[in-house]
Every structure is written in structure tokens, then in C-alpha cells.
Amino acid sequence: MTSETYAPLFGGIEGGGTKFVCAVGSGPDDIRAETRFPTTTPAETMERAVAFFKDQERVHGALVALGFGSFGPIDPRPGSPTFGHILLTPKAGWSHADVVGPLRSAFHVPIGFDLDVNAAALSEGRWGAGQNCDPLMYITIGTGIGAGLLVHGRLVHGLLHPEAGHLPLPHDRARDPFAGNCPFHGDCFEGLASGPAIEKRWGQKAETLPPEHPAWELEAEYIALALCSYIYTLSPQRIVLGGGVSQQPQVLQKVREKVPALLNRYIQSTAILERIEEYIVLPGLGNRAGVLGALALAEQAWRNQTLNG
Ligand code: ADP
Ligand code: ZN
Numbered sequence: 001m002t003s004e005t006y007a008p009l010f011g012g013i014e015g016g017g018t019k020f021v022c023a024v025g026s027g028p029d030d031i032r033a034e035t036r037f038p039t040t041t042p043a044e045t046m047e048r049a050v051a052f053f054k055d056q057e058r059v060h061g062a063l064v065a066l067g068f069g070s071f072g073p074i075d076p077r078p079g080s081p082t083f084g085h086i087l088l089t090p091k092a093g094w095s096h097a098d099v100v101g102p103l104r105s106a107f108h109v110p111i112g113f114d115l116d117v118n119a120a121a122l123s124e125g126r127w128g129a130g131q132n133c134d135p136l137m138y139i140t141i142g143t144g145i146g147a148g149l150l151v152h153g154r155l156v157h158g159l160l161h162p163e164a165g166h167l168p169l170p171h172d173r174a175r176d177p178f179a180g181n182c183p184f185h186g187d188c189f190e191g192l193a194s195g196p197a198i199e200k201r202w203g204q205k206a207e208t209l210p211p212e213h214p215a216w217e218l219e220a221e222y223i224a225l226a227l228c229s230y231i232y233t234l235s236p237q238r239i240v241l242g243g244g245v246s247q248q249p250q251v252l253q254k255v256r257e258k259v260p261a262l263l264n265r266y267i268q269s270t271a272i273l274e275r276i277e278e279y280i281v282l283p284g285l286g287n288r289a290g291v292l293g294a295l296a297l298a299e300q301a302w303r304n305q306t307l308n309g
Contacts, residue, residue: 008064008302011053011107012294015039015070015099017091017143021291022037022049024056024063026299027283028127028292030058037053042086042097050106065305066103067112067297069119069290073147076114076161084113087160090183108306112297116140118155118295120283122149128284128295133238137230138289139164141242145190146202149234165190169225176201176218193222195245211250219245222252225254227280228262237271242283254281 007026014021019038025031033056037048057063073087084100101112114122121130121138130136136150145165149156156162166182169191171196178201180187181194191197198206202215209215227239246252254275271279283289 007097007295007297009062010061010295010298010302011056011063011066012296012298013049013066013070013293014119014290014294015045015067015068016116016290017071018185020049020051023295024053024060025289025295026067027295028288039091041093042099042107043102046099046102048130050102051297053107063107063109063298065110065112065298065302066107066292067104067114067119067299068100069114069116069294069297069302070099071144072115073160073163074113076118076157078239084111110293110298110301112299112301113309114155114297115146115148115161116290116293117146118148118161119297120242120289121150121240121293122155122288122296123285123293124283124298125150127292128289129240129281130238130284133236135234135236136238136240137234137236138240138242138283139230140243141193141245142195143239145194145243147230149236164226164230165194167226167229169222189222189226193219193245195243198245206248211248216248216250216254219248220251220258223251223255224258224262227259229270231259231263233269239280240283241280242289246282250283252280 012023019036021036023031024081035052039045075082075085077083084098086094086097099128100111101211103111109222116138118137124130124138125136136149139147147164169189171187180191180198181200182191185191195206198215238294260272260276285292
């Protein structure tokens with residue numbers, strides 16, 4: 001028998017606003033099955049996830065824990081009456097949905113539930129670009145902007161969870177008259193720099209703008225300003241930049257130039273002064289960070305139960 005035979009099997013769900021990805025396995029080198037389907041109603045979507053895991057249990061045996069990295073905002077506090085729920089969200093039909101409930105009814109195993117970006121931070125710290133970095137910050141710049149923070153191997157929660165994507169930023173309206181598209185704050189970081197904000201400002205999809213377009217200078221400026229605030233307040237040992245917008249090579253390059261320039265040698269760390277390419281990096285797990293993060297959440301829930309039980 002190989003050691004793989006003994007590997008405890010986990011189920012992971014990456015729950016996004018447009019699609020769900022579910023996987024069964026124990027880590028990046030051991031994914032036994034995977035599926036994806038569109039996000040429809042909470043009931044239908046969770047039913048499909050449950051059906052997938054039930055099918056997989058018939059093939060691979062029992063799952064020992066489940067993990068769910070969800071779009072937010074959510075309540076990740078175990079013991080809270082609304083634990084496992086999506087909170088007030090613009091996503092139609094999903095406000096106050098209890099998404100962990102259907103999993104709990106169908107599977108009597110520990111369930112790790114957290115924000116999608118927290119899941120990605122966990123997997124990047126465990127298997128990806130953020131190994132041995134403490135704190136590690138993972139930021140996604142896509143449909144929304146969000147960040148997960150891993151400190152001493154634990155995800156930071158608090159009141160609910162950090163919402164670093166909504167950081168207020170200096171906004172020079174003479175240079176950038178776009179008012180911002182955050183429904184709550186207008187011109188916060190997400191309101192100015194998410195994929196939909198770029199699209200609205202320039203009138204075309206971000207991925208169709210050419211590399212030399214002025215959009216990217218402005219985008220990099222906003223990202224760099226936000227990163228400086230995170231560096232000043234949290235002192236992360238590495239920052240992983242995920243999400244579709246970060247895939248633009250000129251964005252990453254400009255952010256790596258602008259961050260040290262804005263910090264102006266005040267943070268006297270060689271990581272920033274000499275090795276910025278290793279400090280601000282793309283996800284090591286690529287677009288797998290989310291679903292692998294869900295497996296990592298499952299593993300964490302399983303370990304916690306073993307320790308506490
Ligand atoms: P999501 O945030 O929905 O999980 P993405 O991270 O791909 O998914 O974000 C989607 C947003 O990012 C869209 O606004 C899209 O226009 C933009 N986007 C996706 N890919 C790219 C790309 N390669 N370059 C620039 N923008 C992109
Ligand atoms: Zn906002």
C-alpha cells in the first residue's frame with residue numbers, strides 16, 4: 001500500500017459569485033476529482049455541491065472534513081448564530097443564505113468556513129508562494145478586491161473578517177475624474193481599481209486594454225498606494241497578488257517600481273530595497289489557490305477537531 005492510501009480525504013468548495021469549484025483530495029499533488037458549475041440559487045448550488053461529494057464518497061470513501069472558501073461578506077465565527085451564512089450582499093438571492101447548513105445536514109464531519117481570499121492566503125502559505133512568510137498577505141484584484149492575512153499560520157479574523165479591499169485611497173479627481181463604483185464607498189480601493197472599475201472608467205473590458213494604455217499606470221498607482229498602507233500597518237513578509245487584473249505583466253512591474261518609490265526608503269528592509277521581485281509576487285498555485293485553499297480549510301478543521309476532541 002502506498003502512503004496515499006492512508007491520506008485523509010477532504011472536500012473543498014471554492015464558492016464564487018459566478019461559479020463554484022468543488023474538489024476532493026488532500027493537496028495540490030493529490031486531487032482525486034473536481035467539478036465546476038455556475039452559481040445559481042443558494043439551494044440549488046449547495047445541492048449540487050452535496051451531490052458531488054456524495055458521489056465521490058461512493059468512489060473514494062468517506063471524506064473526513066469539508067472546507068468552504070466563499071465570496072463575502074460572510075460570518076466565519078464558529079458559535080455565532082449566523083456562522084456559515086453569507087451576510088448582506090449585492091449578489092441577488094444570496095443575502096443571509098445559510099450555506100454551511102446544507103453541508104452540515106448531509107455530512108457529519110468538521111467544516112471549515114472562511115472567505116475566499118482567506119482560503120487562498122492559507123493555501124499560498126501552505127503550498128504556494130507564501131511558504132515561511134509570516135505574516136503573509138494575499139490580495140485578489142478581480143471582480144472585487146479582497147485580502148487575506150495569515151499570521152503565525154492562522155487566518156486573521158476579528159469583528160468578522162478584514163475588508164482590506166475597501167481601504168480609502170488618495171483620489172486625485174483632476175487626474176482621475178471617475179467617481180468609483182463601490183456601492184458603499186464610491187472611491188475606495190475596490191471602487192477605483194477592481195476589474196469592473198477599470199471597465200467603467202475606460203469603457204472597455206480590462207483584458208482588452210493594450211499594455212501601453214494609461215489605465216495601467218493609474219491602476220498600478222492605486223495598487224501601490226494600498227500596498228504601502230498594508231506594509232506600514234501589517235508588515236507582511238510577502239504579498240501575493242492574485243486575481244485577473246494582476247495577470248497584466250505591466251501592472252506587476254509598475255507596482256514593484258512604485259511601492260519602493262512611495263515608501264521612500266523608510267522601511268529599511270532588504271526585501272523591499274533589494275528583492276522586490278520576491279516580495280510582491282504572483283500566486284504560486286496560479287488560479288488553483290482558491291480551491292486548494294478550501295481543501296486547506298478542511299484540513300485545518302479536521303486537525304482542530306482532532307486536537308480538541
Ligand atoms: P473573480 O474575481 O470573479 O473570481 P477574476 O479574478 O478573473 O475573477 O476577475 C475578473 C475581473 O478581472 C473582470 O473585471 C475582468 O475584466 C478582469 N480581468 C480578468 N482577467 C484579466 C486580465 N488578464 N487582464 C486584466 N483584467 C482581467
Ligand atoms: Zn468600498
